[in-house]
Amino acid sequence: MNVLDISSVTFSYDLPKDKENSGGNQYALKNFSMFVENGKIHALLGPNGAGKTTLMRIITGQLRGYSGSASIYGNKMPDKETLKLIGYAPQPISVYTTLTAKENLRFFGSMAGLQQELIKERANEVLEKTGLSAYSSKPVSTYSGGMLRRLNLAVALLHLPKLLLLDEPTVGVDPQSRNHIYETLAGLNESGVTILLCTHIMEEAQRLCSHVTLVDQGKDIFSGDMKEIDNLEAFFLERTGKGLRDV
Amino acid sequence: MILKQLKELIKKEMLILLRDRQTILLLFIMPVALILFLSLAMEGLWTDKLTGRKIQLVIENESNSFKANLLEEKIKSNEMIKHIVRPQGMNDDKIFADGKAHAVVTIPKGFDEGDNPVEIYFDPVIDAGYKIAARSLLTSLTVEVVMGIENLDAVVAGLVVEKTKPNKEFPTPLQQNVPAYAIFAMFFIAIPMSIGFLKEKKDGTLQRLFTYPVNTNLLILGKIIPYYLINILQFILMLLLGVYVMSHIISFSFNLGEHPWHMVPVTLVVAAATTGFGVLVASLARTPEQSSTLAATGAILMGVFGGIMIPHVLMPLFMKKLAMISPMYWSHQAYLDIILRDAAFGVILPKLIILTLFAGICFYIAGRRVKWI
Numbered sequence: 001m002n003v004l005d006i007s008s009v010t011f012s013y014d015l016p017k018d019k020e021n022s023g024g025n026q027y028a029l030k031n032f033s034m035f036v037e038n039g040k041i042h043a044l045l046g047p048n049g050a051g052k053t054t055l056m057r058i059i060t061g062q063l064r065g066y067s068g069s070a071s072i073y074g075n076k077m078p079d080k081e082t083l084k085l086i087g088y089a090p091q092p093i094s095v096y097t098t099l100t101a102k103e104n105l106r107f108f109g110s111m112a113g114l115q116q117e118l119i120k121e122r123a124n125e126v127l128e129k130t131g132l133s134a135y136s137s138k139p140v141s142t143y144s145g146g147m148l149r150r151l152n153l154a155v156a157l158l159h160l161p162k163l164l165l166l167d168e169p170t171v172g173v174d175p176q177s178r179n180h181i182y183e184t185l186a187g188l189n190e191s192g193v194t195i196l197l198c199t200h201i202m203e204e205a206q207r208l209c210s211h212v213t214l215v216d217q218g219k220d221i222f223s224g225d226m227k228e229i230d231n232l233e234a235f236f237l238e239r240t241g242k243g244l245r246d247v
Numbered sequence: 248m249i250l251k252q253l254k255e256l257i258k259k260e261m262l263i264l265l266r267d268r269q270t271i272l273l274l275f276i277m278p279v280a281l282i283l284f285l286s287l288a289m290e291g292l293w294t295d296k297l298t299g300r301k302i303q304l305v306i307e308n309e310s311n312s313f314k315a316n317l318l319e320e321k322i323k324s325n326e327m328i329k330h331i332v333r334p335q336g337m338n339d340d341k342i343f344a345d346g347k348a349h350a351v352v353t354i355p356k357g358f359d360e361g362d363n364p365v366e367i368y369f370d371p372v373i374d375a376g377y378k379i380a381a382r383s384l385l386t387s388l389t390v391e392v393v394m395g396i397e398n399l400d401a402v403v404a405g406l407v408v409e410k411t412k413p414n415k416e417f418p419t420p421l422q423q424n425v426p427a428y429a430i431f432a433m434f435f436i437a438i439p440m441s442i443g444f445l446k447e448k449k450d451g452t453l454q455r456l457f458t459y460p461v462n463t464n465l466l467i468l469g470k471i472i473p474y475y476l477i478n479i480l481q482f483i484l485m486l487l488l489g490v491y492v493m494s495h496i497i498s499f500s501f502n503l504g505e506h507p508w509h510m511v512p513v514t515l516v517v518a519a520a521t522t523g524f525g526v527l528v529a530s531l532a533r534t535p536e537q538s539s540t541l542a543a544t545g546a547i548l549m550g551v552f553g554g555i556m557i558p559h560v561l562m563p564l565f566m567k568k569l570a571m572i573s574p575m576y577w578s579h580q581a582y583l584d585i586i587l588r589d590a591a592f593g594v595i596l597p598k599l600i601i602l603t604l605f606a607g608i609c610f611y612i613a614g615r616r617v618k619w620i
Contacts, residue, residue, distance in 0.1 A: 060458040062620055080460040088458045094451035096259065098266045103259075110255035111459040113248050155455075 003163050003194045004036040004059065009068035011054060028054040029066070030218040036163075036211070041185065041195040043209035043226070045202075045236060047245040051218040052198045053091065056167050059196075060088045072163060084112060087161030091168045091198075093148045094155075097141040101132055101151050104140060105158055112159035119158070126154040129184055146177030153181060157188070164188065167198045182208060202233040216240045252461055256469025257476075263443065264473060270439045274477065278432035278485055285428070286420040286497045293420050293499070301329040302381045303348040305339075312359040318392040319354060327384055343370035350381060365389050415588045416560050421501040425489035426582035427555040430575055432485070433478045433521040434546040440474045440525035441538035449535075454620050463619075471522050478518035486510070505589040513585065513595060517578045520602045523609030524574070530613035549573040554580075574605045 011029045029051045036042040046052050057063040058070050061078030075082040095104045102123060109119035127133045130150035135143065140151060153169055166185075170178045185208060189195055199205050205212065206226060214222035214236065221239055229235045264270055308319045323330045331348045339351050349370050355363035367385060369378055387399045396402060447453040456466060486503075494501045503510070528545065532538035550556050552566075553575030559567060570576040581598040584590035 057454070057620070062454055062457045083458060083460045086458065088455070090451050090455055092451035094455040096263060096452060097450075098263050099259070103262065107255055107259045108455075108459070110252055111456060111461050113252075113460060 001038050002035040003038050003073060004034075004196065005069070005071045005074075006032060006034045006055070006059075007069040007071075008033055009055070009058060009066050009070055011058060011063065011066040013054075027218045029058075031068070032215065032218060032220050033068075034213045034220055034223055036194060036196055038194055039189070039192060040211055041189050041197060041209045043205035043212040044196055044198045044215065045200075045205060045212060045232075046215035047240050049245055050215045050240075052215060053167060054218075055215070056088070056090070056165055056196075056198060059165060060086060084159065085162045086165060087156035087159065087163070088165045089152050089156040089167065089169055091171065093152045095140055095148070095151055098139060100139055101127060101136045101143075101154070104151065104155060108155045109158050114159055122158050122160070126157045129157065129187075130154040131180055146173040149173045149177060150181065153184065162193060164193050164195045165198075166195065168200065169197070170199070170201060170204060178204075202236060206232045214239055249462070249465060253465055253469055253472075256465065257473050260443070260469060260473035261476075264439060264477065267439065273435055273438060274432055274481055275484065277435070278428040278481070279488060281428040281431070282421075282424045282485065282488065282493060283496065286424045286493060286499075289420040289424070290497055290499070302327055302350065302377075302384070303329045303331050304381075305331050305333045305342060305348045305351040307333075307351065307353040310354050310356050310358045314359045314392050315354045318358075318365070318389060321388045321392060322352065322385070325384065325388065339368055343372075349373055349377070352385060361393075418558065418560070418583055418587050419499040419501070421489050421493055421497055421499050422583065422586050423558050425485055425493065425501060426586070427550075427579055429482045429485035430517060430521075430578045430582075431546065431550050431555050433481050433517060434524055434549060434575065435542070436474050436478055436481075436521055437525035437528045437542035437546065438539050440470075440522070441529035441532055441542055442535040444470060444529040445532060445535045445538055448619075457620065471526065474525055475518050475522045478521050479514055482510075482514045482517070502586070504586045506585055506591070509585045509590075509592055509595055510582065512592075512599065513578075513581045516599045516602045516606075517581070519606040520574050520578065520609075523606035523613075526613040526617075527609040530617040549575045552576065553578075574602055577601045577605075 009029050009032045010027060012027045032051065032055065034044075044052055044055070054063065058066050059072065059077055061080075061083055064078060070077045072079075072082050073085060096107070099107070105123040105126065106116075106119055109122065110116075114122065123136075124133070127136050130153055132147060132150055132154060135147065140148065143151065149169060149172070153166070156164060156166070164185075169185075170181055173181070182204070185195060185197075189208075195208075197205065197209060206229075209226050212222070212224060212226050212229065212232070213220055216239070226232075304322065306319055306322055308315050310316075322328055331342075333342065333351075334347060337345070337347070342348050342351065350373070351368045353366040353368070355366065357363040358365065365385065367382060369381070373381075390396070391399050444453070457463075489501045490503070524545065525542070528538050528542045532541050550573075552570050553559075553573030554562065554570050555575050559570055559576065559579070562570065577598045581595050581602075584595050584598070588594075
């Protein structure tokens, strides 16, 4: 069974009038399709501006007004109930820096609809899992880059999601934190969590993921088994080209 | 679940707000300082203009005769006069330069015999009206002594009758400044409110909230209610400060009028107008820098026009009309209706309707313009 099914999704941001006829691509996604199987770690790769974050936003219900179909466990997004099944760690570190880690988790746990007792229990578990227990009562503004990334992930894990969407979860972190995150993700996957991983780090994708989808200029240009690819970086450049992608 | 989510949204917003020292400074310390220092600054102006501050006189009795002594006693015991003993070694000019007295009155030798008149030497920078009043009073007292009349006011009581209405337009410094700067600070809520919103947009926490099963209207309420509550708290604190602290520092009492409970609906509506302004700024600005400039400029201009910085009663007619474009004017006048004019609720109601309309327009425009993501 597919956890995630994306079928012929097309989406365009409102472009300024002067850019509409510039001849450039005005679609963030065009007839994009992919699927993620249950229990897998699936890589979503593409150059900057390819449409990865837009796809994440459509899946998580942040963007509406797309055509085609984006479904999670058969429910078309956006669907409030289905959101409870998703854990999303966006690329920007999206936590409240004046609050402590515990306060952040309590807040986001409440937003996910968890009871206070469960939030406490789960907060301790995810803080342990992400190695932040010792710092949980300190303001997040005092955290290092690696700790912030791990807290970003902890928030996504709090409500026991079945599908984890990660948008560049290891950007700007040291090898130790990165390795800690990899081990955490591998452990989660072993416990049955399906993961869609958006990344620019090819080694990361190849190490963790069993399947891969390449997206460029809003279109899916490859979907397949990671085992079929020897050198992911060479494959990526071959498919998407070596030209710079300044957005 | 909805109420629990709302409670957590409000709690989160409050924690962020109250941990920001600059916000506390802006919302609570700034109005306290403005009320204190501007009331002190205005105190002299008000006492001179309105309440007839006592005329501070140095009296030199060079005659020591019966009539001279009687005149000296009458001057000293008059309730409009405060007798000042000449400080040692200070001449008249030094007394005026140091602000020790407004005038020096000399009762010369030969006064009893009518040979020499009473001399009044005024501080040259004294207000003209004040000078006339002092001169008139001293003339009356001198006439009483010279003519042997006990009380000149009683003699002329049948000839001249004062029929001035009690003051219902000219507020005291505290009546002016406590509600004025409470309102001013309440409008400044637009700064932390809009910056908070734009910062959440920028760092992605707002977008992240949309990935949870939270109703958008709940998010809006969670953004508005904390600031609304802070606004009400601001007003209550400023009011308590005015009544219990400032009235001991400033030489004017601060009574709340006959219907102080009318302040409840007025404050609720004013807080709606101020949060409406905050929401509008948040929806119009694109960056936190833009929002703080827009909010501060807007609040200051509304304050200038609205009779906050310059009392409305002192404005020329054209400015009085122009003041009506400022919601701060309607807010301030509603409070003055209560504390100065003892107005019935029906008198305040039109002002509340105007403020509600202002809030409604702000929320409407913001609703059309806001981009959550």
